[in-house]
Structures are given as structure tokens and as C-alpha cells.
Amino acid sequence: QVQLHESGPGLVKSSETLSLTCTVSGDSLNSHYWNWIRQPPGKGLEWIGQIYVSGTTKYKPSLDSRLTLSLDSSRKQLSLKLISVDTSDTATFYCAGSNRALVNGAFDVWGLGANVTVSS
Amino acid sequence: QSALTQPASVSGSPGQSVTISCSGSSNDIGRFDLVSWYQQHPGKPPKLIIFEVTKRPSGVSGRFAGSKSGNTASLTISGLQAEDEAEYYCCTFAGYTDFFVFGPGTKVTVL
Numbered sequence: 613q614v615q616l617h618e619s620g621p622g623l624v625k626s627s628e629t630l631s632l633t634c635t636v637s638g639d640s641l642n643s644h645y646w647n648w649i650r651q652p653p654g655k656g657l658e659w660i661g662q663i664y665v666s667g668t669t670k671y672k673p674s675l676d677s678r679l680t681l682s683l684d685s686s687r688k689q690l691s692l693k694l695i696s697v698d699t700s701d702t703a704t705f706y707c708a709g710s711n712r713a714l715v716n717g718a719f720d721v722w723g724l725g726a727n728v729t730v731s732s
Numbered sequence: 733q734s735a736l737t738q739p740a741s742v743s744g745s746p747g748q749s750v751t752i753s754c755s756g757s758s759n760d761i762g763r764f765d766l767v768s769w770y771q772q773h774p775g776k777p778p779k780l781i782i783f784e785v786t787k788r789p790s791g792v793s794g795r796f797a798g799s800k801s802g803n804t805a806s807l808t809i810s811g812l813q814a815e816d817e818a819e820y821y822c823c824t825f826a827g828y829t830d831f832f833v834f835g836p837g838t839k840v841t842v843l
Contacts, residue, residue, distance in 0.1 A: 647832075649834075656821060656834055656835070656837045657770070657821050657823070657834040657837075659823070659831065659832035659833070659834060662831065670828075670831050672830075673829060673830065706777055714789075715768075715780070715783045715784070715787075716766060717766030717768065717783070717784065717824075717825040717832070718766075718768035718780055718783035718784070718823070719770075719778075719780060720780045720783070722777040722778060722779070723777065724777055725777055
């Protein structure tokens, strides 16, 4: 069974770069499309991007200029980098997978989330 | 950019049924059969309960049922239980520009 674990600094200064890692265990990276979804405190979910093992990426249009997703197959790690952050980027960031064989267009496995605060 | 609407809250007594609507447009819900629903308890990550409009992942109770009519998807929870009290989010694939869009969420309260 796939398990996801997000990690990274909990505090980032405004205008700097937010970097997070998601470690995948229990399955190969080939089995899923990998997504990042964020949730500001007390608010709803926002899909921000997707990456596949081939390296193909899709980004939310409003974040396209600031967001980079990558992966390291040997380490089974996904990475997120968001540049030029401001306080509106404060959120819990989730790594979520879409099993290519089981679900279409849905996120069937989630990490526990990483809380990130952007300070001004 | 696509936007989905959900009621802010719904409530019901134990044993009753509640239905949550998720309204979109002909460019997202109306175009693709890729609506999913997530249950989120406070402080926990979301959990997939419905995908591809009507399908339930293994292990999800049969009390949860999804449907779609035109540009609106719905989630019905039957035989409401205390553990169903949570936030529920709809999500749809919205094409190869917006990709995935979530609704704002609906708080379900068990009276």
C-alpha cells in the first residue's frame, strides 16, 4: 500500500522560495500520477500541480510562473519549489497520488500534509 | 477559469439522508465524467469517497453515492451517522488548461 510523507521547512520568509519533498513508499513511482494540493488555514483545497514519472508536469495556470515540480525516481521522492512566496501561500501542502490502474481523475492516496507559514 | 459551487453547510439527524450539490459548467462537470468527492475530518487529510461520478473505492461505505445531471454533481449520504460529520469537497477535471478544480466545501453536521 502506497504511503506518502511530506517534509520541509515549516516557516519561509516572504519573497523567498518554498521547498517541499514527498517521499513515496510501498509502490513504484510508475503506478501513480503525483499531485500537489494545498489548503490555506480554514479554507478549501486547491490543486496546484501534477507530475508523472516521465517528468511531464502540469501546473495550475495562476502558479505556472512560480512553481516547479520534479521527482527523483532513485530516491522515490517528489519535490515542489514555489518561488517568490508571500503570506497568501501559507497553507498545508499535500502530496496526493492518482492510481493509474484504479481511479481516473481522482486522488486516492494522500500524505498527512506539511504545514508551511510564510512570514512577512 | 472553472469554478464550482457547493452549499456551505447541510445537516441531518442520524439515520436520515443528506445530499450535497456541486454545480459547475458545460466545460467541466458537464463535459467530463471525472467528478470525485472527498471527506475531510478536522486536522486530517482528505479521503477519496467517490470517483468517476459514481464509483466507490474499496472500503468506502455503500452509504455514500454519487450522481450527475447536466452540469451538477451530487453526493448523497444515507443512514447518516455521527462519524459522517465532516467537510466534503467535490472536484472535477476541467480540461487541459485548468486541469483539476475543487469546490469550496460543504460542512455536514449530524444533529
